[in-house]
Amino acid sequence: MNAGRTARERARVELTQEITDAARRQLAEVGAEALSLRAVARELGMVSSALYRYFPSRDDLLTALIVDAYDALGDAAAEADRQAGRHPTRRWRAVSAGVRDWAREHRYEYALIYGSPVPGYQAPQQTISSAVRVPAVIGGLLAAAWQEAGPAMTAVAGTGPLPGRLAEQTGIVGAAIAPSVPGAGLPAPVVARALVAWTQLFGMISFELFGQFVGSADPADDFFGYAVDQLADLLGLPD
Amino acid sequence: MNAGRTARERARVELTQEITDAARRQLAEVGAEALSLRAVARELGMVSSALYRYFPSRDDLLTALIVDAYDALGDAAAEADRQAGRHPTRRWRAVSAGVRDWAREHRYEYALIYGSPVPGYQAPQQTISSAVRVPAVIGGLLAAAWQEAGPAMTAVAGTGPLPGRLAEQTGIVGAAIAPSVPGAGLPAPVVARALVAWTQLFGMISFELFGQFVGSADPADDFFGYAVDQLADLLGLPD
DNA sequence: TGTACATCAGTGAACGCGCGTTCACTGATGTAC
DNA sequence: TGTACATCAGTGAACGCGCGTTCACTGATGTAC
Numbered sequence: 001m002n003a004g005r006t007a008r009e010r011a012r013v014e015l016t017q018e019i020t021d022a023a024r025r026q027l028a029e030v031g032a033e034a035l036s037l038r039a040v041a042r043e044l045g046m047v048s049s050a051l052y053r054y055f056p057s058r059d060d061l062l063t064a065l066i067v068d069a070y071d072a073l074g075d076a077a078a079e080a081d082r083q084a085g086r087h088p089t090r091r092w093r094a095v096s097a098g099v100r101d102w103a104r105e106h107r108y109e110y111a112l113i114y115g116s117p118v119p120g121y122q123a124p125q126q127t128i129s130s131a132v133r134v135p136a137v138i139g140g141l142l143a144a145a146w147q148e149a150g151p152a153m154t155a156v157a158g159t160g161p162l163p164g165r166l167a168e169q170t171g172i173v174g175a176a177i178a179p180s181v182p183g184a185g186l187p188a189p190v191v192a193r194a195l196v197a198w199t200q201l202f203g204m205i206s207f208e209l210f211g212q213f214v215g216s217a218d219p220a221d222d223f224f225g226y227a228v229d230q231l232a233d234l235l236g237l238p239d
Numbered sequence: 240m241n242a243g244r245t246a247r248e249r250a251r252v253e254l255t256q257e258i259t260d261a262a263r264r265q266l267a268e269v270g271a272e273a274l275s276l277r278a279v280a281r282e283l284g285m286v287s288s289a290l291y292r293y294f295p296s297r298d299d300l301l302t303a304l305i306v307d308a309y310d311a312l313g314d315a316a317a318e319a320d321r322q323a324g325r326h327p328t329r330r331w332r333a334v335s336a337g338v339r340d341w342a343r344e345h346r347y348e349y350a351l352i353y354g355s356p357v358p359g360y361q362a363p364q365q366t367i368s369s370a371v372r373v374p375a376v377i378g379g380l381l382a383a384a385w386q387e388a389g390p391a392m393t394a395v396a397g398t399g400p401l402p403g404r405l406a407e408q409t410g411i412v413g414a415a416i417a418p419s420v421p422g423a424g425l426p427a428p429v430v431a432r433a434l435v436a437w438t439q440l441f442g443m444i445s446f447e448l449f450g451q452f453v454g455s456a457d458p459a460d461d462f463f464g465y466a467v468d469q470l471a472d473l474l475g476l477p478d
Numbered sequence: 479t480g481t482a483c484a485t486c487a488g489t490g491a492a493c494g495c496g497c498g499t500t501c502a503c504t505g506a507t508g509t510a511c
Numbered sequence: 512t513g514t515a516c517a518t519c520a521g522t523g524a525a526c527g528c529g530c531g532t533t534c535a536c537t538g539a540t541g542t543a544c
Contacts, residue, residue: 030358030359031355031358031359032355033272033357033358034358034359108358111355111356112355114445114449114451115354115355115449116270116271116350116351116354116355116449117350117449117450118272119269119270119272119273119347120269120270120273123450128453128454131451132454135455162461162465163461163464163465164460164461164464165458165460165461166456166461166462166465169455169456169457169461169462170455172455173455192462192465193469195455195456195462195466196439196466196469199439199442199443199446199466200435200438200439200442201442202442202445202446202451203438203439203440203441203442203443203445203446204438204442206353206441206442206445207438207441207442210353210354210355210356211356211362212353212370212441214367215367215371215412216374216408216409216411216412216434217405217408217434218408219404221403221404222401222402222403222404222405222408223405223408223431223434225402225403226401226402226405226431227434227435227438230432230435230473234469234473
């Protein structure tokens with residue numbers, strides 16, 4: 001480990017890590033907009049200008065946090081999926097709950113990636129491959145379910161044509177899933193329903209964290225479980 | 240109009256309006272976090288301290304904008320509903336589209352009320368009655384549908400018990416809808432599905448506006464229509 | 479209707495703050511011979 | 512292994528900025544008699 005690296009290189013890697021860690025802690029305290037380079041530097045006992053050796057600007061530090069957050073959430077989803085065994089419905093429930101739990105434990109990181117975009121900030125290409133990890137986990141479990149019980153799933157999803165460009169869009173997504181799960185792409189109607197499940201999942205989590213459920217589904221645990229089961233039905237997953 | 244009001248009182252009402260209008264314009268340009276009292280004052284050709292005669296602090300100005308945004312969205316939903324006639328499914332489609340259209344035309348106002356909460360800002364009681372207007376419109380059209388075709392809706396929604404506290408929560412919401420629509424509360428299973436429809440609707444709009452659909456359902460028009468129809472099915476609305 | 483006083487709106491200067499970023503510097507670490 | 516030079520990390524001071532909020536003030540509007 002660290003073979004062939006100079007002390008300088010090792011120090012650089014470690015300090016870059018320490019900076020993002022400190023920034024994450026600050027994020028958890030004050031939120032994304034109030035996150036300041038100077039406060040991060042202060043926490044590390046450095047002078048603020050020193051950070052510019054590691055991140056060329058505040059936006060780049062933000063980008064690193066965004067990528068880290070997507071990755072951490074992706075890890076949480078993948079780990080929940082892994083522990084759930086093989087049954088598709090169990091996997092879907094586990095992934096949903098894993099995503100929600102992560103979001104509740106990291107509300108500011110969640111808000112950073114799924115809340116209002118920071119004005120003036122443009123997410124670079126770099127974030128996309130990390131952003132796609134939760135959808136990929138969902139796609140993976142659906143592809144496995146499809147391999148086991150394809151016809152039953154289509155029966156539920158129906159075979160009617162999808163409206164307008166949705167057929168094309170879901171086709172592309174289905175094809176994109178194929179390489180990661182040997183031998184199985186997903187048909188467009190299943191992908192369309194997966195998109196519904198995906199938006200519903202994050203819609204509920206955002207409503208819960210951002211306070212929209214006050215006065216109705218608050219606390220949201222039971223509603224969340226109920227909706228996840230509804231979505232399992234919608235997806236044609238076995239009981 | 241303005242009867243019994245002194246010139247001073249009229250001027251105060253008008254200027255308060257002009258201030259929130261200017262603030263709304265600024266919001267549309269720079270987003271909520273960057274909204275500044277001083278810039279608003281500048282736009283109005285006033286000195287920044289003058290605003291303190293109208294709003295005791297920046298937070299109070301923000302609150303006014305939040306309430307206005309909820310009200311404007313509520314108006315858009317109600318108006319779309321009104322124009323849709325009497326058929327429940329048409330009404331549901333119209334309200335969904337109306338909410339989405341308003342959000343697309345007022346993205347920063349939308350982000351202000353449905354995006355990440357502004358850190359450190361606590362929404363006062365005042366906002367709640369405005370926040371509830373879109374759910375009230377949805378509740379209204381479902382209550383009307385229920386009056387027409389109650390049994391058919393229950394057949395779709397099922398009669399199995401709702402999990403845990405969800406039964407109680409949806410019961411409260413159902414009872415709250417009753418007074419606004421003569422003679423009709425909504426049974427808990429229908430309310431539960433209405434909550435699903437509500438979160439799905441806003442989940443999709445947020446994903447669309449916040450850029451999560453890039454690479455899949457983008458542009459989102461067809462997916463939106465598809466999902467809205469799925470939700471009509473879920474709600475047991477007639478074809 | 480006219481006068482004397484009270485209320486209020488808007489001014490302009492100031493306070494104190496923290497921010498992102500630049501820049502010339504010193505001293506430590508690494509590299510070539 | 513030792514020396515001479517190049518690279519890099521971190522410092523400290525400074526720039527310029529815009530912000531929210533306070534405060535004593537002046538002049539206009541409203542009220543009581």
